[in-house]
Amino acid sequence: MRKLDYKQQLVDYFINNLKKGYTIESLKFALIKQGYSRTSVDQSFEEANRIMSEKAPVIKENSQATYEVTDEPKPRKSFWKWLFGLN
Numbered sequence: 495m496r497k498l499d500y501k502q503q504l505v506d507y508f509i510n511n512l513k514k515g516y517t518i519e520s521l522k523f524a525l526i527k528q529g530y531s532r533t534s535v536d537q538s539f540e541e542a543n544r545i546m547s548e549k550a551p552v553i554k555e556n557s558q559a560t561y562e563v564t565d566e567p568k569p570r571k572s573f574w575k576w577l578f579g580l581n
């Protein structure tokens with residue numbers, strides 16, 4: 495297997511499993527336990543992170559706050575007046 499294919503498989507592994515909800519540390523731990531070198535795992539994660547960040551949507555914030563001044567609210571009837579129909 496060529497080195498590029500090997501790295502690409504690790505990158506795909508990270509992307510697919512991060513989408514499933516696995517944590518970064520659990521994925522790295524699993525790969526290292528399977529015999530992959532720590533440097534190749536870290537490099538593959540960095541590449542996967544770069545690819546995923548490029549595909550992420552840009553969030554635009556609306557920084558303009560709007561507000562409206564209204565008249566003071568009318569006083570409400572108490573619960574007991576409302577319950578018994580008193581004015």
